Amino acid sequence: MNNPLPVVAETDVAIIGMAGRLPGADDLDSFWRLLVEGREGITRFSREELAAAGVPTRLLDDPGYVPAHGVIPDVDLFDTGYFEFTPAEAAITDPQHRILLTAGHAALEHAGYDPTRYDGLISVYAGAAINTYLQQQVLPHVDQTTTSRHFAVMVGNDKDFLATRLSYKLDLKGPSYAVQTACSTSLVALHLACQGLINGECDMALAGGVTVKLPQAKGYLYEEGAILSRDGHVRTFDADASGTVLGNGVGVLVLKLLRDALTDRDTVHAVIKGTATNNDGSGKVSFAAPGAAGQTAVIREAHTVSGVDPRTIGYVEAHGTATSLGDPVEVSALTRAFKESTADTGFCAIGSVKSNIGHLDAAAGVAGVLKTVLMMKHRTLVPTVNHTTPNPAIDFAAGPFKVSTETAPWTGEGPLRAGVSSFGIGGTNAHAILQEAPPAPVTGDAHRTRYPLVVSARTATALAAAAQNLAAHLDGDDPAALADIAYTLAVGRRAHEYRIAVTGSDRAALARALRRTPVPERPGPGEVSFAFTEDVPDAAGLADRWAAAEPAFTRHHEAALAAGADRFGERGRAFAVQYALGKLWLDWGLTPAAVHGDGLAARAAACVTGALR
Incomplete structure (x- = not known):
């Protein structure tokens, strides 16, 4: 809105x-x-x-x-x-x-x-x-x-x-x-x-x-x-x-x-x-x-x-x-x-x-x-x-x-x-x-059912403290929308070497996840890879859940189905779901260092990168 x-x-x-x-x-x-x-x-x-x-x-x-x-x-x-x-x-x-x-x-x-x-x-x-x-x-x-x-x-x-x-x-x-x-x-x-x-x-x-x-x-x-x-x-x-x-x-x-x-x-x-x-x-x-x-x-x-x-x-x-x-x-x-x-x-x-x-x-x-x-x-x-x-x-x-x-x-x-x-x-x-201040605008993410929160720090000790502080904040009375909190953590914070990410549907769930997620003992590689597989249980149900949460997913998913992915049966539906997810992540600005897949899933990887149309 x-x-x-x-x-x-x-x-x-x-x-x-x-x-x-x-x-x-x-x-x-x-x-x-x-x-x-x-x-x-x-x-x-x-x-x-x-x-x-x-x-x-x-x-x-x-x-x-x-x-x-x-x-x-x-x-x-x-x-x-x-x-x-x-x-x-x-x-x-x-x-x-x-x-x-x-x-x-x-x-x-x-x-x-x-x-x-x-x-x-x-x-x-x-x-x-x-x-x-x-x-x-x-x-x-x-x-x-x-x-x-x-x-x-x-x-x-x-x-x-x-x-x-x-x-x-x-x-x-x-x-x-x-x-x-x-x-x-x-x-x-x-x-x-x-x-x-x-x-x-x-x-x-x-x-x-x-x-x-x-x-x-x-x-x-x-x-x-x-x-x-x-x-x-x-x-x-x-x-x-x-x-x-x-x-x-x-x-x-x-x-x-x-x-x-x-x-x-x-x-x-x-x-x-x-x-x-x-x-x-x-x-x-x-x-x-x-x-x-x-x-x-x-x-x-x-x-x-x-x-x-x-x-x-x-x-x-x-x-x-x-x-x-x-x-x-x-x-x-x-x-x-x-x-x-x-x-x-x-x-x-x-x-x-x-x-x-x-x-x-x-x-x-x-x-x-x-x-x-x-x-x-x-x-x-x-x-x-x-x-x-x-x-x-x-x-x-x-x-x-x-x-x-x-x-x-x-x-x-x-x-x-x-x-x-x-x-x-x-x-x-x-x-x-x-x-x-003038009234704050209504957030446009009311459709989202789960929210990703990312936390990073320069040391493992600092990351553990940051995660606990964020959990305590979520347990407080801050009225900010979860979508806004997730956006600020992703875009408005400097990304450091030690990182964790959690997802949840509400404040309590996210606070619990932050408290339970183990802190890495060493820094992450700093790069992301997309891995595609032919084996995606309940691809149709997964597609429905993502479609309900992210309208942009539906656009990419329908494009894959229109291109004939569903003629391969369950493997094709897995192809379509992963292609739509890959394109959605690219829309969000997540650029992979590598993309790979096996069998028919390799086609999804190639389509996501633009190597195959």
Whole structure:
């Protein structure tokens, strides 16, 4: 069944893939659970943990020391073999480079694309935070007396090589840019990626950011009036707000023009209707202070370029640092931008993911986008944790905003829409307007009764893990059609040396088959041969079953019968079934390295290859 494509704007951009590792959530499923349950992902360390990490006793004894930080696990782990790093190369490479590379690969897999089989240009726009690994782990221990060693250290750690490393390792041939605007880095990267797509510079783009500051087990000294929280909790828009908490994390989005994504039948998670960036200039109290005029202007511009009426926006993911100056300035700027189009009050929910996971610096903006997209997909608003009493410096009653304080359905008369803000120290502001994805088209494979799933990996251990992970996924609540899952596994995954394939008629059967299928001890030959035989029990019944499952089979089978195959009796019917299967597999793109058969079956082999007509 073919559904007509919805009418879209030429500048609409689709988010077709996502990946993230965030404090308290090692993947997007666990991130959603954290959000919907209203939990914090910030870690509070014991004195013993901090002492073991090297925090001086004088700090541990200071009553103003706050033992809180947002961490992600296993930052020291990296699959050197998969990404073709030597152990020495990986050891001197900034974990931010390694973690962003892993997330970029995961995001492309989530989008269903193997870059080596994609004909278009894929770009990268990404940034990172300050490199503490170089200072603490590399320079004190690596001999840089040789030019080659010095060069290796530079390439493994400089921000300049962050995005191009992804392009090199993942074989991406579109423009590749490192983006650096402090806290707004990853949302500015999203803006630039959208511009690259709209301007025709690329066909697909990765956009995101990463922050990994080491050591992870650490806290900070609270200072009155500074940006860090008094008690290690981020209380955005709250009367007791005293600042933010820093954290580590990574997020990557895969983007494509919406019209192309719909044509290519990609899964669209959300639509970017428009983005804008600007800078505050000098019109503020200090270099690091927020600028109300700049924030108002960037939000207004995003509304204009997106063509979206602010009255239709049901949620704003705020920068929301919970500082005494930042929150009131931000809500005031938002209110002014909204009031240019509507005087209505209290219709738009507002929140900030920083209340859950802290401030992720270069990854802060993309974290807000990931949260907002997940809320749209689930049509659910999530609470701004630690919020009990509104900040008295913010006049919520006179404006369009109300703080989202509980998990609740997100409804609207039209498509759900949201704004996402990210403001960088130094004044580079970014704002994006998102809209929920259009309805997914109905899959055209409702006739199929069995589905083939193929899984591959570079090692037997990795293949076993991949098979078990896929089985667990099939046992979950993913609504994706089995036909779409089978297609993505076959086309949207890179084919590796160790492989298994299973078939089944439903999720439970496929999950059982994945768990039971033995993993090969050595790689397969990487080639396929077609073997034809005269002995095919119940060829007529087999033909009926294939005809019911695959309409294309019927066309080839009838052609073989019309050519006189059935005059040979049971052997001829076997010939016809195998010929039709062989032609069907060729239609699917399966090219055999060899084709052979015995007796009359040799004719089927010759006909399939075209050697005999």
